[in-house]
Amino acid sequence: MNRYLAEFLGTFWLVFGGCGSAVLAAAFPELGIGFAGVSLAFGLTVLTGAYAFGHISGGHFNPAVSVGLWVGGRFDAKDLAPYIIAQVVGGIIAAFILYLIVQGQAGFTGTGGFATNGYGDLSPGKYSLVSALIIEIVLTAIFLIVILGSTDKRAPAGFAPIAIGLALTLIHLISIPVTNTSVNPARSTAVAIFAETAALGQLWLFWVAPIVGAVIGAVIYKIVGSESQN
Numbered sequence: 001m002n003r004y005l006a007e008f009l010g011t012f013w014l015v016f017g018g019c020g021s022a023v024l025a026a027a028f029p030e031l032g033i034g035f036a037g038v039s040l041a042f043g044l045t046v047l048t049g050a051y052a053f054g055h056i057s058g059g060h061f062n063p064a065v066s067v068g069l070w071v072g073g074r075f076d077a078k079d080l081a082p083y084i085i086a087q088v089v090g091g092i093i094a095a096f097i098l099y100l101i102v103q104g105q106a107g108f109t110g111t112g113g114f115a116t117n118g119y120g121d122l123s124p125g126k127y128s129l130v131s132a133l134i135i136e137i138v139l140t141a142i143f144l145i146v147i148l149g150s151t152d153k154r155a156p157a158g159f160a161p162i163a164i165g166l167a168l169t170l171i172h173l174i175s176i177p178v179t180n181t182s183v184n185p186a187r188s189t190a191v192a193i194f195a196e197t198a199a200l201g202q203l204w205l206f207w208v209a210p211i212v213g214a215v216i217g218a219v220i221y222k223i224v225g226s227e228s229q230n
Contacts, residue, residue, distance in 0.1 A: 003079070004086040006057035010049040011090035014061050015190045018042035020098050022115035022180075039172035042181070047165025054161060062184040063087055063207075068144040068214030072222055074151070084186075091190030099194045114191045116199035117182040117206045125177040129205065132179045136209035137216065139171045140183045144217030145224075152225060182206040183213070 021041035025033045033041070050059035058075070060066045063084040069075035095114075102111060116122065119132035143164075149155060150163040168183075175181045182188045188206035192199040 003057040004082050006053040007060060007083050007086040008090035008093075010053045010057070010059060010061040011087040011186050012094040013049045013052075014042070014045040014184070015091040015094035015187055016098065017045035019095065019115040019187065019191050023098055023102060035176045036173065039169050039176065039181075042172050043165040043167075043169030046168050047161045050161035050164060057083075059161070061087060061090075061186075062210075063186055064140055064184060064210035064214040065144065065147060067211050068140075068147070068218040071215050072144070072148050072218035074148070087186040088189055091186040092193060095190035095194055098191075110196050111194055113180075113197050113199070114195040115180065116191050116195045116197060117180045117188045118197070118199055118202050119179060119205065120202075122197055122199060122202060123178060124180055127178045132205060133209050135175050135178050136182055136206065137213035139175055139181075140210040140213030141217035141220065143167055143171060143183055144214045145221050148218065148221040148225070179206075183210050185210055 018038070018041050021033060022038045025041075026035075026038050046059075046061065049061055053059050058069070060069065060075075060083060066075060066080055066083045066087070070077055070080055099111060099114075102108065102114075113122070119127060119129045123132065146167040147160075147164055150160040171183055172181045175183075185207040188203060192203050
């Protein structure tokens with residue numbers, strides 16, 4: 001149960017910190033943090049969360065990461081469903097608290113997009129479904145390669161959270177204009193519930209693409225990692 005609670009708290013922190021920065025600070029008049037600030041916020045949530053909870057649960061905070069680690073032989077199948085449930089619930093609770101906070105602003109008229117992910121009209125840059133599918137698969141695959149590589153027993157010890165956090169920052173810098181960046185089904189699900197758009201109707205892509213990408217990344221690293229030992 002400690003591991004599941006750690007995954008709940010870590011995913012809560014990721015959604016509250018990352019999506020919270022997008023909802024509350026990204027476009028704040030004159031002092032808004034913009035795309036770069038939101039990208040850094042997501043990276044920092046993973047970096048700090050991994051140092052806080054990684055030694056307890058492994059610091060997945062993402063259903064796609066859990067699936068990828070299972071495919072990569074780093075995670076037990078019996079824990080897969082409980083981890084995913086803990087992650088999704090943690091994200092939803094974080095989004096709910098953000099929902100309560102935004103209602104307290106003077107002149108509140110609704111949540112709008114609420115940092116959701118999307119394609120077509122719901123894409124920040126109006127990118128197509130195909131563009132969204134490709135970028136989410138590719139970036140999640142790379143994310144898993146970074147995770148597996150930086151946590152490999154042959155890698156320098158203690159630095160994995162930094163590499164993983166910086167990788168997630170870079171991923172957001174690349175893809176916020178395309179999908180508002182998911183690579184994490186729990187993050188996408190949490191805010192879609194409270195948005196006033198059609199985000200729930202597009203949520204399927206942000207489960208399918210990250211999980212497919214995670215599997216691809218895990219397979220690639222198993223090949224590359226095994227060859228490097230010879």
